[in-house]
Amino acid sequence: GESVGLHLPTLSVQEGDNSIINCAYSNSASDYFIWYKQESGKGPQFIIDIRSNMDKRQGQRVTVLLNKTVKHLSLQIAATQPGDSAVYFCAENMGGNTGTASKLTFGTGTRLQVTL
Amino acid sequence: KAGVTQTPRYLIKTRGQQVTLSCSPISGHRSVSWYQQTPGQGLQFLFEYFSETQRNKGNFPGRFSGRQFSNSRSEMNVSTLELGDSALYLCASSLRSGPVRYEQYFGPGTRLTVT
Secondary structure, three states: OOOOOOOOOEEEEEOOOOEEEEEEOOOOOOOEEEEEEEOOOOOOEEEEEEEOOOOEEEOOOEEEEEEOOOOEEEEEEOOOOHHHOEEEEEEEEOOOOOOOOOOEEEOOOEEEEEEO | OOOOEEEOOEEEEOOOOOEEEEEEOOOOOOEEEEEEEEOOOEEEEEEEEEOOEEEEEOOOOOOEEEEEOOOOOEEEEEOOOOHHHOEEEEEEEEOOOOOOOOOOEEOOOEEEEEO
C-alpha cells in the first residue's frame, strides 16, 4: 500500500490501552475540526468532528477534546485495537459563515502502531 | 451505497506530459474536492467543485485545473508535469459545500509518478 508519510511521528500503544493523539492547529478563527484515519493504500476516513463552540465530543470509542486557548486538539481512542493502526490527521476548517465553499487545512499526521 | 471511486489508481507519466484524473462521487453528493498528498507536504487542498462551479481553490499553479460535470463526476488535469507533481491525488465528496458540519468521504486516490 501507499506510504502516507515517511517521517511521521509515531505513537506505539499496546492493544487494549487507551491512545491519545495530539494536534496543534494554526488559526484561532477556525470554527470546525475533524479527525481522519488513513490506512495504508486508502484515502482518509472521517472519524469524528467538533465545532468551535464545544470543548468535548464523544463517539464510539473515540473522544475529541478541543482547547481553544492553546489551539490544541486531541483524539482519544479507548481500548485500542490492532485495526486502529493507521495514520491520524486533524483538520481545521476556516470556512467561516459564508455558507458556500469550505477548505480544510490538514495537520501532518501521527502514525499509530498497535502492538499485541 | 458505492463509495467514491477514482480512476486510474496508478499512473506513470513523463515530465512535460499532461494527465487527467477522474473522480466519481457517492451518489447524491454534489460537492467534490481534490487534494494532493505527499510525504513532505502532507495533504494539501487543490480545489472544490459544487454544482459544476469551482467554489474554492488552493495555492497551486495554473497547471492544475479541474471541472465538474452535471452528474457531479469530476476530473482534474495537470499540464506540463513536473517531477514534484508525483503524489497521491485524493478526491472527496460530500452532500453539500459549506462550513457547517458535514462528512467528507475520500476515494482511494490516484498515485501519480512523474519520471
